[in-house]
Amino acid sequence: MKKRSVFLLAALAMVLSFSSAITAMAEDIHVGCIFAITGKASWLGEPERNTAEMVAKKINAAGGINGKKLVLHIEDDQGDNTQAVNAVNKLIKKDKVCAIIGPSTSGTSMAVVPIVQEAKIPLLSCAGAAVIVEPASERKWVFKTPQKDSDCVKRIYDHMKGKGIKDIGIISSTSGFGDAGRNQLKKIAAEYGINIVADETYDPTATDMTAQLVKIKNAGAQAVVNWSIEPAQAIVPQNIKQLKLTIPLYQSHGFGNLKYAAAAGEAGEGLIFPAGRLLAVDTVADDHPQKKVLVDYRNEYESTYKDKVSTFGGHAYDALYILTNAMKKVGDDPAKIRDEIEKTEFVGTAGIFKFSPTDHCGLDKTAFEMLTVKNGKFVVLTE
């Protein structure tokens, strides 16, 4: 008898907990996140994960989305295409999410594009390559929040034009980031009347680039552009100083990590690179529309995680706010969310977003600010 009642109680408890789980499912809003939290691209995924958790907590503390709780399902793809595809399938089929944020890298983002297109679930990628969202007609369900590498090139060429620089040498790393940048540099050069007189590369494990730089010098370049995201890029300014080259050095937005400036040391002083304003928050003009967002995000992140803020976490910040703003208006129907994002205007950490049916990135070259290194810190370039 006793045994039986225990059994009944257990069964009752199970039914109850189950039904409560079901009601909870119905009330919460489920959003998927895929970041490269571990593995080779972990320095992208980790701040993105941290930021997403921080923002979700804040949104829920402020009453959630129209009174419903925001639940994040965070997956780690380790920067690997297969794992990213598996994670997206799990999020869509098992967790029944209404939108997905991530993945962190361009490779993994491209790998999951066909799946979200098929499943009709909006995706907000945190990766850089322009091809992820272009052409918009074939990327109906895909958006992205970081700035485009082509806009970075345009900012550099604008600055060169202002200085009367025509002949340049480019040096890029052989990784995906370096290669994409090299192609954009070559593609856009003609548009600005810029002549690439030397085109050199180095592998991300290189320890010395003097041979490449001697070639650039002998080709008569008036400036050097160094395009890479790996630590090896900090060797280039040192080698330029070593060779006593006096021509200006431009870096890509991949230089946007204070550690690289520290590694370049004295040789890095005065180099020029375009980057999101987050890196030089303190020197952004007070009346700039982004100022408040940037300061708030930086203070919040640095006090929560006791770690330096990075632009990568900012991409997840923008993505989650763009998504939740849309959901506050139209609820958790994927198709309605998609349509709403396409109409969104948002002041974020990466820039001022203006999405449209033909532009799923929403940023232009004004999202970049020209920065320079001064006393080991990033500051806005004023000339």
Next chain:
Amino acid sequence: MIWIQHDPVIDSGHILLKSLFFYPVLKKQIRKNITGRAMTESTISDILQFMFMGIQRGCIYALAAIGFNMIYNATGIINFAQGEFVVIGGLMMVTLTMTWNLPIPLAFLLTTAFVTLIGIAMERFTINPVKHPTVLRLIIITIAVSIIIKGAAMCFWGKNSHFMRHFSSAETLDFYGATILPQTIWIIGILLFIVAGYIFFFNYTMTGKCMRACAINRDAARLAGINDRKMVMLSFALSAGIGAIAGIIITPIIQMDYARGALLGIKGFGAAVLGGLGNSMGAIIAGVLIGVLEALAAGYISSHYMDAIALIILLLVLFVRPSGLFGSSEAMRLKEF
């Protein structure tokens, strides 16, 4: 951010293919670069500059290659954790000099001792207890150890890259129109010092001679009363120590992060094969040779092809002399692997 996984093996294959297809372009470029220019003072200083760059790269390959050879001679296996010794050496040095502010010579000794202990521990706990040590089994164990060390390094030092200051000043020195960083002189000097120590140890000390005896014929050495297990342990200790030194001297230039081991190991392995597996003097010459060829290729042909050119030379040498430049083909036939 754009980030496509960078796989050194696939990449070099890709570059190799590209260079084969673009051979005519390559030929034109060589002609343009070499014959189109008179031997002036500036070309001489260029050559010197390329040599400095090549020797610096080559020294690092050579140090990694010596580490591979040492363990290969003692056990007949390739130690895949060799690159990890380099990483731990570099990271430990960063902690000791940048966080604890120890003077560089003291930090150098402590780091080398620490990594040597890791090498000993690796041998004692993973290689020594194996009952039937076949080559394949031991190699797989070294792969496992490399993953464990990498994971541990990630936990201790995080995922960021770490940098440290140069040993002496970062001011460059002029040399017939070419320039050289003091750190490069340190690298070359330390390599020479290690080579001298290596020759002394293996030719003039009893322990060194015992290790050589084991490498030549383990059974005979054991019959002569040499404790071969102890020699294996010693080889792990020495190769870990040399790996640590390699890590220490390159960290001021390249910055170190936990995931660098495999990439650092690959070129060193190439140097070891080119010099003849097991032949450490050959490895040093081959390492410097690869470095110099790469630098000359970057300077006179194109930096896009520099890895491909080093690989093509490696392939050609192996076609003609499968035992490597300095390896003996008879000894090769007797080896298991």
